[in-house]
Amino acid sequence: MTKxxxxxxxxxxxxxxxxxxxxxxxxxxxxxxxxDSVCGGRGxxxxxxxxxxxxxxxxxxxSVDEQALSDWNAVEQRYDDKRGLKPxxxxxxxxxxxxxxxxxxxPESQVHKQVIRKAASARKIIMDPATRLYFVEVxxxxxxxxxxDLERLERALREQWDxxxxxxxxxxxxxxxxxxxxxxxxVTVALYKDHTDxxxxxxxxxxxxxxxxLYGLAIDxxxxxxxxxxxxxxxxxxxxxxxxxNPQIRFGxxxxxxxxxxMMNPGGHTEMTDVVREAINDLxxxxxxxxxxxxxxxxxxxxxxxxxxxxxxxxxxxxxxGQAPFALATSGSMFLGADDMGLTQMNPRAxxxxxxxxxxxxxxDAAAVALSEEPGKSKDLVLIVDVGTNAEILLGxxxxxLACSSPTGPAFEGAQISSGQxxxxxxxxxxxxxxxxxxxRFRVIGSDLWSDEEGFDLATATSGITGxxxxxxxxxxxEMRMAGLLDESGLIGSAEQTGTVRCEADGRTHSYLxxxxxxxxxxxxxxxxxxIRAIQLAKAALYAGARLLMDKIGVEHVDRVVLAGAFGSHxxxxxxxxxxxxxxxxxxxxTSAGNAAGTGARIALCNVASRAEIERVVHEITKVxxxxxxxxxxxxxxxxxxxxxxxxxxxxxxxxxxxAVKFNTGGGDGDRPRRRRRG
Ligand code: FES
Numbered sequence: 001m002t003k004x005x006x007x008x009x010x011x012x013x014x015x016x017x018x019x020x021x022x023x024x025x026x027x028x029x030x031x032x033x034x035x036d037s038v039c040g041g042r043g044x045x046x047x048x049x050x051x052x053x054x055x056x057x058x059x060x061x062x063s064v065d066e067q068a069l070s071d072w073n074a075v076e077q078r079y080d081d082k083r084g085l086k087p088x089x090x091x092x093x094x095x096x097x098x099x100x101x102x103x104x105x106x107p108e109s110q111v112h113k114q115v116i117r118k119a120a121s122a123r124k125i126i127m128d129p130a131t132r133l134y135f136v137e138v139x140x141x142x143x144x145x146x147x148x149d150l151e152r153l154e155r156a157l158r159e160q161w162d163x164x165x166x167x168x169x170x171x172x173x174x175x176x177x178x179x180x181x182x183x184x185x186x187v188t189v190a191l192y193k194d195h196t197d198x199x200x201x202x203x204x205x206x207x208x209x210x211x212x213x214l215y216g217l218a219i220d221x222x223x224x225x226x227x228x229x230x231x232x233x234x235x236x237x238x239x240x241x242x243x244x245x246n247p248q249i250r251f252g253x254x255x256x257x258x259x260x261x262x263m264m265n266p267g268g269h270t271e272m273t274d275v276v277r278e279a280i281n282d283l284x285x286x287x288x289x290x291x292x293x294x295x296x297x298x299x300x301x302x303x304x305x306x307x308x309x310x311x312x313x314x315x316x317x318x319x320x321x322g323q324a325p326f327a328l329a330t331s332g333s334m335f336l337g338a339d340d341m342g343l344t345q346m347n348p349r350a351x352x353x354x355x356x357x358x359x360x361x362x363x364x365d366a367a368a369v370a371l372s373e374e375p376g377k378s379k380d381l382v383l384i385v386d387v388g389t390n391a392e393i394l395l396g397x398x399x400x401x402l403a404c405s406s407p408t409g410p411a412f413e414g415a416q417i418s419s420g421q422x423x424x425x426x427x428x429x430x431x432x433x434x435x436x437x438x439x440x441r442f443r444v445i446g447s448d449l450w451s452d453e454e455g456f457d458l459a460t461a462t463s464g465i466t467g468x469x470x471x472x473x474x475x476x477x478x479e480m481r482m483a484g485l486l487d488e489s490g491l492i493g494s495a496e497q498t499g500t501v502r503c504e505a506d507g508r509t510h511s512y513l514x515x516x517x518x519x520x521x522x523x524x525x526x527x528x529x530x531x532i533r534a535i536q537l538a539k540a541a542l543y544a545g546a547r548l549l550m551d552k553i554g555v556e557h558v559d560r561v562v563l564a565g566a567f568g569s570h571x572x573x574x575x576x577x578x579x580x581x582x583x584x585x586x587x588x589x590x591t592s593a594g595n596a597a598g599t600g601a602r603i604a605l606c607n608v609a610s611r612a613e614i615e616r617v618v619h620e621i622t623k624v625x626x627x628x629x630x631x632x633x634x635x636x637x638x639x640x641x642x643x644x645x646x647x648x649x650x651x652x653x654x655x656x657x658x659x660a661v662k663f664n665t666g667g668g669d670g671d672r673p674r675r676r677r678r679g
Contacts, residue, residue, distance in 0.1 A: 003017060006100045006101075009031065009033045016031050035110070039209060043093055049090070050092045051090070069098060089106075129216065129607070130192050134163070135186070136157055136161070136186070139155070149176055163191065163193075163200055164199070166201070167201050172202050172205065184208075189202050189205045190204040191203070195609060196335075213232060214232075215291075217231070217298055219303045221280075221305035221313060222305070222388055224249065226245075236602075239293075242287045251272050254409060259321060295345050295347075301350060301351075301605075302601045306392075307359075332615075333611065337352065338350040355601070356618045361625060362404060365600075368598075368599075369596040371614045372593065373596050381395070382560050383395045383561045392405050395558065396621075401620065402552055402624055403624065404545050411470075414468065414473065423570070427466060427467055428443070428515070431472055431514065438483055440479070446463045451465075470570070474575050477532055478572075480512055481658060483659075484659035488642055491509075497661075512527045514527065540580075541636060543635065544632050551631055552622070558585060562590075571592075573590040578652065580639055
């Protein structure tokens with residue numbers, strides 16, 4: 001008896017014997033090979049493309065001849081004529097097995113494709129979104145066996161896709177009948193099935209085959225900025241990213257002042273809820289426009305945010321978060337509809353998922369960082385610092401993970417800095433100060449040239465030199481310390497003390513002049529004593545939080561540090577360490593993870609199982625509340641010095657000499673840095 005043909009799928013290596021005439025798609029399904037299909041094998045979606053390989057395959061013990069698959073058929077020809085198939089490609093639902101064959105499933109035909117991420121160390125995202133498209137043929141109504149259109153749609157999904165049950169809301173029902181008839185009983189439905197036991201929800205329906213894709217928004221809702229990534233729910237690709245300032249700033253720059261606003265204006269949280277929802281609506285419109293897609297194709301949104309933003313987005317009064325014991329209305333993850341949240345510019349039935357919060361001050365953004373960076377899977381002790389207006393800090397390894405948040409304030413984002421500005425063309429982002437001449441050279445966003453290089457003026461003619469962004473101010477302060485313009489306590493020396501006229505008297509204190517374009521009507525960019533104090537506050541809060549977690553574990557050192565946050569990824573590690581923002585560690589042990597909270601949101605958007613994972617992981621994280629820990633204050637005071645008045649930085653000082661200057665000649669040191677309120 002001759003054996004049925006052997007089929008080997010690559011790259012999975014899955015293999016099996018199938019009767020001649022079996023469609024490749026059927027064989028793939030039976031073997032559990034990841035081969036996509038939206039139309040269920042009807043030859044119209046082209047998701048099932050495969051590439052047969054012919055010739056000798058000693059590795060597989062196979063010899064594949066040209067007749068291994070059935071002939072190119074009319075359906076494939078029609079598709080090729082209309083849309084074009086890449087050379088060598090076949091439709092897996094049309095080509096049938098005729099002989100032994102090796103079949104490659106290209107990445108774009110895999111359902112659970114892996115999303116390529118830039119950072120090599122970062123975790124992979126395997127596509128498995130909650131919302132998927134299904135093409136179905138629905139039975140026409142029959143007077144003799146009366147059933148509703150929805151019930152027949154449900155039956156079709158059960159029979160054709162093994163989906164046991166669906167639910168649909170009134171807005172969907174109101175379009176169901178016309179779409180079914182328009183599609184001549186062939187429709188595509190978008191079904192949302194999350195990681196819970198809830199039945200699948202029909203989020204939209206289109207006549208015939210829907211070919212415009214599905215999208216999701218991953219939103220990182222920060223107190224200062226709102227960032228959104230429009231993600232293709234099939235490929236996982238970020239098709240557009242956009243951001244805007246959080247309009248709640250007008251109610252208070254930091255979180256605590258927004259809570260105070262509600263304390264003083266009972267019910268005032270609803271105003272803040274309205275403006276943030278409106279901002280997300282605006283962002284939705286603009287991001288869809290920029291990407292050239294219809295905003296109703298946005299069927300899912302994942303939001304990560306800190307606890308105060310969480311409450312304000314949901315319309316919950318955040319007052320309890322402003323006082324011990326910092327109780328959240330709920331710390332669990334949230335599943336909502338866009339309409340519940342006033343998000344009117346995406347699909348009206350879009351599903352919103354909000355990651356769980358870890359504690360009253362450690363929010364869904366920290367949970368998202370944990371999801372992205374997985375400290376609990378790290379063998380060595382890793383400190384993860386997500387630098388924002390509030391820093392989310394995680395410390396842990398496979399044994400335990402601790403988390404806290406620390407109120408750094410907006411200084412790292414260029415706010416509260418006299419020449420500060422957002423990272424935009426024209427902003428100084430890198431700076432070096434010659435330790436002998438005390439002269440600065442710098443680079444601005446938009447040009448790769450240093451200010452003392454030929455062509456710099458021309459390169460920056462359009463953008464100008466407009467201010468200093470967050471990474472620039474960190475470098476400026478650190479370079480001033482390294483050049484002996486700034487002492488350990490954070491005081492800027494006078495011209496006499498430092499030997500440079502760039503250290504100018506500024507009231508009772510001094511400022512350091514970086515760039516003067518005032519002769520041409522441009523700005524004078526200086527670092528003032530007030531700027532130094534703002535940076536000292538921010539970095540001391542950051543370090544004190546990290547140090548507190550180290551105390552809890554009982555360690556003096558960490559093995560590695562991950563800097564996260566949109567801005568964290570742009571910080572020079574050497575300069576961050578000169579400032580004493582992060583604990584002393586070998587410079588090559590400090591890596592950048594980009595916007596880890598945003599990445600966590602993307603992971604939760606693209607992979608539904610990760611939602612269950614983070615819901616489990618948050619329970620295993622030990623929360624540390626900085627506000628009630630006396631040691632935090634102690635660490636904060638020590639960390640106000642640059643780099644630190646108590647903790648030694650032996651690794652740093654081995655690399656970078658820090659001049660032992662002292663400028664406190666009795667009075668005139670400006671305000672000592674005082675601990676910021678939580679915010
Ligand atoms: Fe849709 Fe093959 S499964 S074209």
